[in-house]
Amino acid sequence: MTVSAPRAGFRHLLAAEWTKLWSLRSTYGVLVTGTLVTVGICVNSARSNVDLIRRSGDPASQAQAIDPMHGAFVPDAFLIFMIITGSVGAIAVFGEYASGLIRTTFAAVPARRQVVAAKVAVVSAVMLAFGTVVAASSFGLTQAVYHREHIGLSITAPGAFRAVAASALLAPVCALVGMALGAVIRHAAGTVVAVVVVLGLLPRLFEGETYRWVKEIGNAMPLSAWEALVENTGHVPPPDGPIRSLGGRYPVTITEAWVVFGAWALAAVAVTVIVVHRRDV
Template sequence: MTATRTRAARFRDLVGAEWIKLWSLRSTYGVLAVGALICVGITANSARSNVALIARSASPLQRLGIDPMIAAFMQEAFQILGVVAGSVGAIMIFGEYTSGLIWTTFTAVPARRSVVLAKVVVMTAVMTAFGGLVSATSFGLTQAIYHQEHIGLSITAPGAFRAFAASALLAPVCALFGMALGAVIRHAAGTIVAAIGVLLLAPALFQGETYRWVKEIGNAMVYPAWAALVKNPAHQILAVPGRPSPGAPTEKYPVTITEAWIVFAAWAIAAVVIAVTTVDRREV
């Protein structure tokens, strides 16, 4: 009798399998498409409203008070982007637990860490492309609208490419965080609620400037860091009585650019570590 030798799965094979799993779900296409349309729609509508305001008034204060960067990367729009990315990332983990497919996966590939790392590679690549597409479309469309009033920005404008890169990378960071929550909670509703609570609601609890440690906790969260990266350093507000002069700081303990990038990297790395170690140590 000849013994059958079982060849260990190569990592690229695992990546290919996870790619097929992700795109075999119809919900993946729908969620990403709807999320992209909503995000771009919000930013384009904001730009159109501002252009209409400028057209109705010749006031230089109103013209100078409009920041083209804000419309391109509106917080409300990219909060939706983050929730969409986090949801897709979470589904990639808890979806297999709820369907029972995780049993088959770990039976075929006992190396659980390799399976999760393959999921991480696929999710990071897909969400980086998704975030880049949405950010580029939003920036290009809004600046084309603003060009009607000759206030549109180019990608080479100060801070423009940094804002684009930060908005593009926001998607994979939120997706990886969703994967980590999915690995820990393993429940659809609980994971989505937790993602929204941590990403969107928790920063509101740490906005005060009375105590520095409270503000620093808020600064270490994803969206405050993203907001620091998308600020337009070239935008000047016309100085009028009762308003701060151009360049005056608006907050007591602001997030620096370096700190913001560190926050992005820290959240991504921590999410991967949590997802890998949790799935490896807990029983299915």
């Protein structure tokens, strides 16, 4: 009499993917480093702005010129954040191919789509938690710094919760993009370079406003969508102060920005599932 082995349920796959993700020492180091770097840059920017206010000959006017929302979500800091989260997603995929563990995984669970679905669920959940910690910490700490000059924002301020939510969701979106690139390239250095190019460089290549189609391509990038979602439209600088506008001639609407987030996430998941299911290990 032949006794068949019990089939792995989806919860078992989730547990396995959770274990594999946290068994990598790089996961801890990358997430801790990403938190310190991202939040540190934003807090340092806020402190620099406060010092600028105090040294100014006209503190009231200088304080009005500073956008506290921008200090909480410094683009350069969150560009690093995007690359870090994208790299974590990529490692979750190409790490198994590089080590050969993927063969063992598919031998134990031939249903590749279920394996990928479990990996997507675990990585998305971890990255969402990570993004929430970073976004909430950056906003809370920077606004505490700005509060000394009475220009700090509360989470109930117009656009504040949206900015925190968008920054938190940016992490799983970028991680899913990294997973898709890892599934396609399957090489550590090549995948990380691809993450940097797709998430960081491509948006900057399509910033021109001479041709609308160029700008529209740039608007469809996760970085551009995030910048639109964290923009403080309620901040009015003094007449002689700097005017910061992200929209230009062809601005990204809030609705369009959320659609971009969703489209990139869905497309990344689709690419990962299709590539892993059809390509040999």
